[in-house]
Structure formats: structure tokens, C-alpha cells
Amino acid sequence: MVVDVRQDQVRIHLDCDEKQDVDKAHWFNYSTVYSAGGHTGWYVMPEKGDPVSLYFPGSREEDGIAGRAVRRAGRGDGHNKFSNPQMKIWRTPHFIKLDDKEGIHIVSSKQVSISAGGNLSLSAGKTMSLSAGSELRMDCNGSHIQLSGSVDMKGSEVKSN
Incomplete structure (x- = not known):
């Protein structure tokens, strides 16, 4: 069972040990589903309390590799x-x-952010709904619309029907 996590390593309490002092537990590398030597891969680490498998590829205990969090x-x-x-x-x-x-x-x-270096497109086949608890804002190229109980529109030219 995972007792601590840092970067791409985990500390494990093994079932065969009655007690495990977290500070004395060995840091094992954690094998994710896909990781490459460069900047690509899938970084998904288990959380404290998650059961994981531990594989020893040879006779050296320090070479053990943790992986495959198992749902129990x-x-x-x-x-x-x-x-x-x-x-x-x-x-x-x-x-x-x-x-x-x-x-x-x-x-x-907490906050959810969506950003794009180029275009960002949102579309709906029927209805698109935007709602906010206190304020809804749109800003673009000097134009501004703010909804917060009243409507505030600013721009070099504001047209209304």
C-alpha cells in the first residue's frame, strides 16, 4: 500500500511487514502506463492508501519497480x-x-482553465448556457462586456438595436 508519493516515486508498506515507518520506507520508481525519455508520456501517480504491485527484476531489492495500482x-x-x-x-x-x-x-x-495558443472554438447544436455566481465578462481587442446584475458594454463603437 502506498504510504508516500513524490515526483515519479512511491514509498510502500508491504503486506508482509507488520509496521512500516514512512520515513524509513524505500523510494521505489513508479511505472506509469506510458512514459518516454523525453517530454512525452502519461504521468498518473497513485495516491496514499492505494494498493500497488511491486516487481523485482533481479536480486537487488533497491531495483524494485512499483506499478499498476489495483482496485480492491x-x-x-x-x-x-x-x-x-x-x-x-x-x-x-x-x-x-x-x-x-x-x-x-x-x-x-477550484478553478478550471482552458487556454489555447491559437483559436478556441465553443459550439453547441442547440443551446449554449454560460452562468456565473457574480459576474460574467468578455474582453477582446479593446471591447468589453460585463454582466453583473447590470450590463456594461465598452468599445470604440457600441451598436444596439
Whole structure:
């Protein structure tokens, strides 16, 4: 079971050990699904408390490689989020859910940012809804629209019908 995480390494409490002092536990490299020598790859680390596998490629204990976090929870009665193979979930303490029927859901208690070096396009086949608790703003090239109980529009030329 993972007791500590840093960069691409984990400390593990092995089932064969009754107790494990976290500060004395060995740092094992963690093998992700895909990682390359350059700047590409998939960086997904387990969290504290996650069970992982530990592989020893030779006789040296310090060469051990941790990987493959294994889900140990029961399969349940069909209400389990993992009971539907058509549903894709990227599970984090909050979540990102990719569902062919329901679409994409991103939930966070903190800020969510989307940025592009080039164009960013948002479109909807029917309705697009934007809502904010206190203020909605759009700024572009000296023009400005602010909605916060009243409407404030600024620009070199403002047209209305």
C-alpha cells in the first residue's frame, strides 16, 4: 500500500511487514502506463492508501519497480461507477467523466482553465448556457462586456438595436 508519493516515486508498506515507518520506507520508481525519455508520456501517480504491485527484476531489492495500482473494492450490485464498460472515468479526488451518452463532465472545487495558443472554438447544436455566481465578462481587442446584475458594454463603437 502506498504510504508516500513524490515526483515519479512511491514509498510502500508491504503486506508482509507488520509496521512500516514512512520515513524509513524505500523510494521505489513508479511505472506509469506510458512514459518516454523525453517530454512525452502519461504521468498518473497513485495516491496514499492505494494498493500497488511491486516487481523485482533481479536480486537487488533497491531495483524494485512499483506499478499498476489495483482496485480492491467490491464490484457491487451494478450501481458501482465501474459497472458500465461504456462509461469512461478519469477518477481524481473530484472527477472528469467521459460518457458516450451523457457527454463530458468536469467537477472541481477550484478553478478550471482552458487556454489555447491559437483559436478556441465553443459550439453547441442547440443551446449554449454560460452562468456565473457574480459576474460574467468578455474582453477582446479593446471591447468589453460585463454582466453583473447590470450590463456594461465598452468599445470604440457600441451598436444596439
